[in-house]
Amino acid sequence: MSGIFISFEGSDGAGKTTALNSLLPLLKQKTDQEVVVSREPGGSPISEKIRKIILSVHDQDMDDRTEALLYAAARRQHLIDVILPALDDGKVIISDRFVDSSIAYQGGGRQIGVKEVAEINDFAINGTMPDLTVYFDVSPEVGLARIRKDHEGAMDRLEQEKIDFHKRVHDTYQELIKANSDRIVTVNAEQEPEKVVADALAVIIKKLPKTFNGGK
Template identity: 75%
Template sequence: MPGIFISFEGPDGAGKTTALNKLMPLLQERTNKEIVLSREPGGSPISEKIRKIILDIHDQEMDDRTEALLYAAARRQHLIDVILPTLNEGKVMLSDRFVDSSIAYQGGGRQIGTKEVGEINDFAIDGHLPDLTIYFDVTPEVGLARIKKDHEGAMDRLEKEAIDFHNRVYDSYMDIVKANPDRIKAINAQQAPDQVVQDALTVIVNRFPNIFNKGE
């Protein structure tokens, strides 16, 4: 039986990575299926090497289209190395970011064009979209304030972008959420962290009741 694929999206500072680490054991308690947690860019040896190039603060001269292509390349390798094998083994695949990030960040944030970036990634993912995407909704102002508070001096190349860039990313995410109501479910990420985790858990259990029903 094929597994299920859930991606987690949100602007910088949405807290999704922290929420995911708390969410995973709660999900594991509710299913007999193995759960695999990964991230993008990265998640496999080659993809992690590409990640270092993309996010290196010293690579400020990187062309915007080069950046978009590198993300797509990392995504393709991650898909081949991690996502598809996990799904083929009937496991649950959780990915911290997937294709929607590129459309929002490079298509919208970099103003390359959401259609154009979407087409690059259509080639990379070959039709393999998540079964469910949870979007952690937080305004750019709140997200960036969290980043500065939590890891001042360790911000990556994208986090260091001006507020206008982050506003464009946020607006693009909103368009993506509205255009994909069946696949993408938004939750309020400006709530207390435990409530954010609980809301995400509720969305997942309600979408896949036959998988996450252990102990119910």
């Protein structure tokens, strides 16, 4: 495969999706490869159907392991439908969340176990991992405050979880960063949006200079 795979990660309220929207045109200017963006859970028709089930506020009784398995199933379909074809075509594929999210949210947040959730997802991704992961770091308190302000009460099932859940998610991300320092790079997401975008752009250019070398 000749393409490049980048994932964006972060706790709820980190602003990674907003940053990605601002980064996209800048990244396209700096590479000759086509840049495509997707998201998880979702990204392809079947995966989007699973997303609706996972995040629905009407499914509060969902078992934690069921949730983890649904995320892995959605990821597998997204991988087959979107990520692998993009890599085979030599494109740059940026996914808003990937496997680290499941390890942090279900393994840490739900307390199912980091090792257990990683094993479920190892089966789903079959060795495919991002070349680079940009982690947008924000404290749980700041992230939840942003969500409450921006969503005006329309929060999904995971966003509605209590602060202790979000603290466990954040802590697990920190463990993942330490264990994968060659792949995961942290950006301070509590800065002004323009600075967050500038820092993320600098990280991507530094880590992938052969791909983002000036471009068109």
